[in-house]
Amino acid sequence: xxxxxxxxxxxxxxxxxxxxxxxxxxxxxxxxxxxxxxxxxxxxxxxxxxxxxxxxxxxxxxxxxxxxxxxxxxxxxxxxxxxxxxxxxxxxxxxxxxxxxxxxxxxxxxxxxxxxxxxxxxxxxxxxxxxxxxxxxxxxxxxxxxxxxxxxxxxxxxxxxxxxxxxxxxxxxxxxxxxxxxxxxxxxxxxxxxxxxxxxxxxxxxxxxxxxxxxxxxxxxxxxxxxxxxxxxxxxxxxxxxxxxxxxxxxxxxxxxxxxxxxxxxxxxxxxxxxxx
Amino acid sequence: xxxxxxxxxxxxxxxxxxxxxxxxxxxxxxxxxxxxxxxxxxxxxxxxxxxxxxxxxxxxxxxxxxxxxxxxxxxxxxxxxxxxxxxxxxxxxxxxxxxxxxxxxxxxxxxxxxxxxxxxxxxxxxxxxxxxxxxxxxxxxxxxxxxxxxxxxxxxxxxxxxxxxxxxxxxxxxxxxxxxxxxxxxxxxx
Numbered sequence: 325x326x327x328x329x330x331x332x333x334x335x336x337x338x339x340x341x342x343x344x345x346x347x348x349x350x351x352x353x354x355x356x357x358x359x360x361x362x363x364x365x366x367x368x369x370x371x372x373x374x375x376x377x378x379x380x381x382x383x384x385x386x387x388x389x390x391x392x393x394x395x396x397x398x399x400x401x402x403x404x405x406x407x408x409x410x411x412x413x414x415x416x417x418x419x420x421x422x423x424x425x426x427x428x429x430x431x432x433x434x435x436x437x438x439x440x441x442x443x444x445x446x447x448x449x450x451x452x453x454x455x456x457x458x459x460x461x462x463x464x465x466x467x468x469x470x471x472x473x474x475x476x477x478x479x480x481x482x483x484x485x486x487x488x489x490x491x492x493x494x495x496x497x498x499x500x501x502x503x504x505x506x507x508x509x510x511x512x513x514x515x516x517x518x519x520x521x522x523x524x525x526x527x528x529x530x531x532x533x534x535x536x537x538x539x540x541x542x543x544x545x546x547x548x549x550x551x552x553x554x555x556x557x558x559x560x561x562x563x564x565x566x567x568x569x570x571x572x573x574x575x576x577x578x579x580x581x582x583x584x585x586x587x588x589x590x591x592x593x594x595x596x597x598x599x600x601x
Numbered sequence: 602x603x604x605x606x607x608x609x610x611x612x613x614x615x616x617x618x619x620x621x622x623x624x625x626x627x628x629x630x631x632x633x634x635x636x637x638x639x640x641x642x643x644x645x646x647x648x649x650x651x652x653x654x655x656x657x658x659x660x661x662x663x664x665x666x667x668x669x670x671x672x673x674x675x676x677x678x679x680x681x682x683x684x685x686x687x688x689x690x691x692x693x694x695x696x697x698x699x700x701x702x703x704x705x706x707x708x709x710x711x712x713x714x715x716x717x718x719x720x721x722x723x724x725x726x727x728x729x730x731x732x733x734x735x736x737x738x739x740x741x742x743x744x745x746x747x748x749x750x751x752x753x754x755x756x757x758x759x760x761x762x763x764x765x766x767x768x769x770x771x772x773x774x775x776x777x778x779x780x781x782x783x784x785x786x787x788x789x790x791x
Contacts, residue, residue: 363699
């Protein structure tokens with residue numbers, strides 16, 4: 325009984341994802357099922373639909389529901405300098421290499437609401453590399469991109485950001501970069517001088533330039549294996565030999581079809597370097 | 602014992618977890634036929650040492666789970682701090698950044714519910730000591746999917762809240778001492 329029901333629900337989920345693709349060209353069809361299932365159940369319950377199919381009908385006929393569904397389907401949890409040791413490793417081990425380039429392109433793939441982007445810009449400013457760098461911050465969710473571009477965060481989060489920045493070996497005070505009021509803090513617009521924000525999908529879009537560093541953390545955990553391979557294939561194409569790829573703390577290239585195209589650079593921080601060929 | 606090779610064991614624990622798990626995991630022989638997933642609440646900013654501790658204590662291999670890792674029998678997988686752990690149908694690990702559930706990430710409920718969908722009847726879910734209610738709904742999901750539900754006897758638990766909540770949500774669960782849970786699992790192997 326239960327099993328039959330579950331199967332029906334999986335069919336409904338596939339149909340809903342198909343609908344979103346055909347109607348709006350948002351392609352979640354190769355997202356990891358376990359998490360998609362959980363989030364669509366949440367959406368169904370919280371939005372008050374009896375079934376996923378009913379939610380699908382609304383999604384097809386009412387475009388206003390799209391941004392709401394995107395909030396469920398794209399996870400937006402991040403913090404500045406999340407995993408401080410990752411940024412410390414970039415500062416100590418990657419930056420010395422990047423210094424040797426006259427100009428740099430850095431891609432924050434799946435930048436969500438921008439916390440990781442600002443972490444990179446601040447780090448590069450501290451290291452004197454900001455001026456020669458262009459940062460590409462991309463995401464599929466326009467709401468998240470708009471938030472990233474605004475650089476506004478809840479004041480209550482700033483303590484964690486500050487502590488992370490310090491633990492990442494920050495050479496300045498984080499408070500140099502924002503002003504606060506009304507329980508919010510607004511990051512200085514000069515931090516966006518070198519940034520290009522863009523709508524880009526790792527599922528359906530192509531590479532748009534040669535990068536020296538791609539940081540894509542905790543984005544591909546929501547992809548299935550095939551889609552993860554596609555995304556890593558993009559990074560492989562975007563990175564010249566010795567270019568760097570940073571993943572989330574618990575992600576790995578071990579199970580990827582492109583594992584051989586990269587070698588460990590800082591193994592414990594999941595920083596990889598593009599191998600030759 | 603039904604389908605010993607195809608199934609899995611999932612364990613949830615919080616306050617007092619280290620001591621409780623120390624009475625169970627080292628008892629399992631190196632040919633234990635199922636994977637063992639262990640969800641313990643650990644502070645988000647810490648590197649977890651659980652896999653290292655139990656790797657040294659146990660006859661089974663113990664690892665901190667990584668995303669997309671295939672789940673193999675006879676391996677103990679610890680959920681990493683600050684991620685939810687879910688299971689894909691093809692029996693691989695799926696990590697997630699989604700919001701905390703009951704103030705927890707990893708959430709025992711999330712992992713148990715996901716494992717129940719994948720393994721159904723051949724899953725054994727075990728709730729041990731802990732000071733909150735996480736795991737109660739998850740254990741219920743294990744039982745509802747036809748799996749075996751075990752709970753550490755709250756009497757002897759370091760923190761009885763979690764086993765008590767699990768028993769309340771899942772009255773059909775068997776309530777056992779840690780030693781009996783260890784023997785039960787040894788029984789799966791034989």
